[in-house]
Amino acid sequence: MKIGVVTFPGSLDEVDAQRAVTIGGHEAVALWHGDHDLRGVDAVILPGGFSYGDYLRCGAISRFSPVMTEVIEAAGQGMPVLGICNGFQILCESHLLPGALIRNDHRKFVCRDQRLRIENNRTAWTTAYDEGAEITIVLKNGEGGFVADTDTLDRLEGEGRVVARYLDVNPNGSLRDIAGITNERGNVVGLMPHPEHAVEDLTGAGTDGLGFFTSIVESTFA
Numbered sequence: 001m002k003i004g005v006v007t008f009p010g011s012l013d014e015v016d017a018q019r020a021v022t023i024g025g026h027e028a029v030a031l032w033h034g035d036h037d038l039r040g041v042d043a044v045i046l047p048g049g050f051s052y053g054d055y056l057r058c059g060a061i062s063r064f065s066p067v068m069t070e071v072i073e074a075a076g077q078g079m080p081v082l083g084i085c086n087g088f089q090i091l092c093e094s095h096l097l098p099g100a101l102i103r104n105d106h107r108k109f110v111c112r113d114q115r116l117r118i119e120n121n122r123t124a125w126t127t128a129y130d131e132g133a134e135i136t137i138v139l140k141n142g143e144g145g146f147v148a149d150t151d152t153l154d155r156l157e158g159e160g161r162v163v164a165r166y167l168d169v170n171p172n173g174s175l176r177d178i179a180g181i182t183n184e185r186g187n188v189v190g191l192m193p194h195p196e197h198a199v200e201d202l203t204g205a206g207t208d209g210l211g212f213f214t215s216i217v218e219s220t221f222a
């Protein structure tokens with residue numbers, strides 16, 4: 001499959017995401033925030049970083065980039081979209097996912113190896129994992145606290161839309177230890193930690209993140 005990785009002004013992790021796509025066995029296509037079409041890709045990744053300098057709120061400006069008009073339309077038609085960290089923030093700002101990411105409760109930027117449990121392996125991006133699988137990947141953010149109103153949280157839990165949950169430590173005050181969620185259809189996933197940094201033994205970070213890049217199977221969610 002062709003998987004597009006969007007670069008916004010201030011993105012940081014787009015090259016690692018492209019490399020993870022390639023290691024996962026797919027073709028990576030570089031997309032630019034100003035693009036008005038998705039260049040024929042089958043799926044899109046919004047990578048981590050500091051798009052538009054995190055001004056206003058993380059992801060609040062990127063959400064209005066021309067490419068996001070295309071991403072929102074394609075996601076509505078079932079195209080798989082994965083938002084990692086800043087990408088997750090952009091997905092919430094775009095209303096492709098509910099809730100919001102707010103400043104970490106301890107008010108500091110956090111960078112750590114984070115243990116997670118994969119709660120839902122039926123999304124476009126998590127089928128390679130066993131349900132309940134425990135993985136460790138890096139977490140690095142300043143605004144990673146997931147919040148939503150109680151009804152939304154109950155609905156996410158009730159519909160099995162919590163994709164990943166923090167284990168051992170809640171690193172940012174996320175409600176119900178939520179590290180990642182999906183939309184109703186399971187094609188759009190937002191995840192705060194970074195699977196793209198854990199896809200090859202070379203870096204010493206392990207390969208626990210690779211499943212996010214091998215899960216995706218054409219048209220399963222269309």
Ligand SMILES: NC(=O)CC[C@H](N)C(=O)O
Nearest residue numbers: 048049085086141142143
């Ligand atoms: N690693 C990232 O993508 C960071 C996201 C965002 N800039 C934050 O600090 O929360």
